Amino acid sequence: MLEALWHNLDYAASVVLFLIGLYIVIAKNNLIKKFLGLNIMETAVFSFIVALGVVDGGDAPIMGQGAHPPFTSPVPQALILTGIVVAVSTTALALTLIIRIYQLNGTVEADELREME
Amino acid sequence: MKKALVTSLLIIAAIPMLIAVAALPRHGALDTPVQTGISAHYLEFGVEEAGAENIVTDVILNYRGFDTEFEVTVIFTSLAAVLALLLGASTAGATLSRPGSGVRPSVVVRFVVRLLAPFTAMFAIYVILNGHVSPGGGFQGGAVLGALFITLTVVLGGARVAGAFPEASRRWLQIAAPLTFAVAGVAGVLLTGFYLGYPTEVGLHWLRTFMIIAIEIGIGVGGAAIIATLFIVMEAE
Numbered sequence: 010m011l012e013a014l015w016h017n018l019d020y021a022a023s024v025v026l027f028l029i030g031l032y033i034v035i036a037k038n039n040l041i042k043k044f045l046g047l048n049i050m051e052t053a054v055f056s057f058i059v060a061l062g063v064v065d066g067g068d069a070p071i072m073g074q075g076a077h078p079p080f081t082s083p084v085p086q087a088l089i090l091t092g093i094v095v096a097v098s099t100t101a102l103a104l105t106l107i108i109r110i111y112q113l114n115g116t117v118e119a120d121e122l123r124e125m126e
Numbered sequence: 127m128k129k130a131l132v133t134s135l136l137i138i139a140a141i142p143m144l145i146a147v148a149a150l151p152r153h154g155a156l157d158t159p160v161q162t163g164i165s166a167h168y169l170e171f172g173v174e175e176a177g178a179e180n181i182v183t184d185v186i187l188n189y190r191g192f193d194t195e196f197e198v199t200v201i202f203t204s205l206a207a208v209l210a211l212l213l214g215a216s217t218a219g220a221t222l223s224r225p226g227s228g229v230r231p232s233v234v235v236r237f238v239v240r241l242l243a244p245f246t247a248m249f250a251i252y253v254i255l256n257g258h259v260s261p262g263g264g265f266q267g268g269a270v271l272g273a274l275f276i277t278l279t280v281v282l283g284g285a286r287v288a289g290a291f292p293e294a295s296r297r298w299l300q301i302a303a304p305l306t307f308a309v310a311g312v313a314g315v316l317l318t319g320f321y322l323g324y325p326t327e328v329g330l331h332w333l334r335t336f337m338i339i340a341i342e343i344g345i346g347v348g349g350a351a352i353i354a355t356l357f358i359v360m361e362a363e
Binding site (some may be wrong): 013017018019021023032060063087093098105106 | 139158165168265
């Protein structure tokens with residue numbers, strides 16, 4: 010078990026990053042910090058999926074002169090490019106909503122907002 | 127109490143994930159499903175089937191072209207939502223003070239940013255135009271270009287950066303990415319009979335490369351315009 014984990018240390022690092030993000034989301038009170046935590050969780054998932062495509066001693070999947078196999082799998086990289094763009098979109102929308110919450114309530118602290126209800 | 131609760135929750139979340147990660151095939155092995163599945167086909171036939179030496183570009187623009195088309199629509203939709211939320215509201219709540227808006231960066235920062243701006247723009251254009259043969263592409267170059275606009279906004283102010291583009295052209299720049307995809311898609315219908323189809327005849331390879339570069343430019347310009355607009359609108363609030 011531990012030896013398998015040691016071989017998959019890259020994946021385990023993503024898990025640790027994911028947990029850091031999860032901790033920020035549940036423990037922090039500031040909405041912007043909560044969303045930063047969500048972004049860290051997203052980054053953890055991205056790094057995990059990109060790490061899935063890595064090959065030992067593999068090259069970037071770019072053909073042409075001087076290219077020699079093995080190549081890193083291109084599919085996870087292409088999928089994660091899509092994911093990053095969607096993450097940017099959601100981040101922009103969430104920050105806008107936080108700006109509106111601040112304009113309307115004068116605070117972005119979750120517990121103060123809960124008291125206002 | 128709360129701390130113990132959070133810690134135990136994190137541990138409960140960590141254990142199944144670590145077990146699953148340990149059960150995965152060894153990192154970097156050649157015989158994993160990721161390597162033996164569709165990736166092997168893409169790596170072997172990607173260049174002749176899709177036309178770009180960078181296989182990631184092939185996957186993004188050709189094999190998964192529909193996905194990318196609606197992905198650029200997603201980021202455009204998010205821009206539309208941000209504009210609807212902020213511009214619609216600013217007429218009502220414009221009285222709120224803007225702390226920090228009077229602070230200007232130091233003269234060193236301003237000078238360095240202005241000095242590096244042309245080189246940053248050149249790098250961004252290089253990344254966009256070489257996306258089919260080297261690492262890079264529309265999204266990456268667009269992000270660099272957008273970052274350039276953001277630093278310029280911090281230094282010069284949003285009004286001056288936005289003022290560099292005529293009012294009428296801004297909307298077209300923001301929608302550039304979905305628009306180029308639509309144009310390329312219709313061109314594909316005319317050329318091959320399939321939406322977003324790329325011509326595969328040997329004599330038409332230059333046209334295929336031209337379509338790929340055109341879409342990359344569209345994605346880069348559109349992405350940069352959207353990122354810059356998002357920042358300028360939020361900064362003004």
